[in-house]
Amino acid sequence: MKKWNVAAIRAAKGKTKLGCATAYDAAFARIEDEAGVPIILVGDSIGNNVLGFETTIPVRMEDTLGAVSAVARGAKNALVVADMPFGSYQCGEDKAMENAVACLKAGADAVKLEGASPRVCALISRMVEAGIPVLAHVGMMPQRVNEYGGFKKQGKTDESARQILEDAKAVEAAGAFAVTLECIPADLAKRITEALSVVTIGVGAGPDTDAQWLVMHDLLGLNEKSPPFAKRFAELGAAAKDAFSRYVADVAASAYP
Numbered sequence: 001m002k003k004w005n006v007a008a009i010r011a012a013k014g015k016t017k018l019g020c021a022t023a024y025d026a027a028f029a030r031i032e033d034e035a036g037v038p039i040i041l042v043g044d045s046i047g048n049n050v051l052g053f054e055t056t057i058p059v060r061m062e063d064t065l066g067a068v069s070a071v072a073r074g075a076k077n078a079l080v081v082a083d084m085p086f087g088s089y090q091c092g093e094d095k096a097m098e099n100a101v102a103c104l105k106a107g108a109d110a111v112k113l114e115g116a117s118p119r120v121c122a123l124i125s126r127m128v129e130a131g132i133p134v135l136a137h138v139g140m141m142p143q144r145v146n147e148y149g150g151f152k153k154q155g156k157t158d159e160s161a162r163q164i165l166e167d168a169k170a171v172e173a174a175g176a177f178a179v180t181l182e183c184i185p186a187d188l189a190k191r192i193t194e195a196l197s198v199v200t201i202g203v204g205a206g207p208d209t210d211a212q213w214l215v216m217h218d219l220l221g222l223n224e225k226s227p228p229f230a231k232r233f234a235e236l237g238a239a240a241k242d243a244f245s246r247y248v249a250d251v252a253a254s255a256y257p
């Protein structure tokens with residue numbers, strides 16, 4: 001297997017559909033990598049899936065950098081993308097550049113940012129110009145949960161759908177090599193995928209994007225509940241609970257060791 005790079009991801013458009021996933025540590029990054037996952041995202045979803053928060057908002061740069069370096073040590077071939085946490089790129093361009101550079105120095109191959117405002121697009125262009133590949137994110141943006149009042153599907157009205165299409169075009173023009181489309185109607189995701197020349201990666205956006213994301217904890221059934229669109233390919237949470245209870249019982253019964 002060859003190491004995935006940005007050029008190979010770009011070249012996959014229209015040829016191979018890519019199943020991409022999150023990881024937050026070296027052990028699962030190695031497993032995903034050996035299974036052929038092409039892009040591993042160290043998502044700011046580390047906040048709600050690993051650190052026990054309700055949202056991604058409390059995630060700090062230190063959390064991201066620790067996880068990125070662990071994932072980069074575990075993954076040999078996947079493209080490792082660092083999801084820049086809330087506050088790390090809304091804090092002024094120079095500081096945002098510094099934080100993106102820190103992600104690459106920790107082992108990421110690219111960074112991901114939410115949004116498509118003129119300020120975010122200018123930042124994407126500056127990063128790309130500096131040699132930092134950027135994966136953009138439009139549609140439902142979890143870092144805006146306080147504005148939405150929950151993790152709500154976006155793009156349901158004509159006006160909102162038009163805005164998301166414009167956002168996707170804007171981040172492509174700014175130089176993003178791929179665009180995440182989160183929680184938008186499937187027909188809108190299809191239209192955006194057809195309108196862009198870069199790869200779209202959907203999550204809760206139907207089957208017609210160039211690639212898909214799944215949060216590792218949903219894919220493996222590690223959380224009690226998953227979003228309705230997320231297929232659970234295993235039930236590792238139940239298997240782990242069973243193993244821990246048998247262990248506790250065996251120790252109590254002097255059956256182990």
Ligand code: KIV
Nearest residue numbers: 022043044045203213
């Ligand atoms: O943080 C994350 O896991 C994400 C994906 C859902 C795209 O942003």
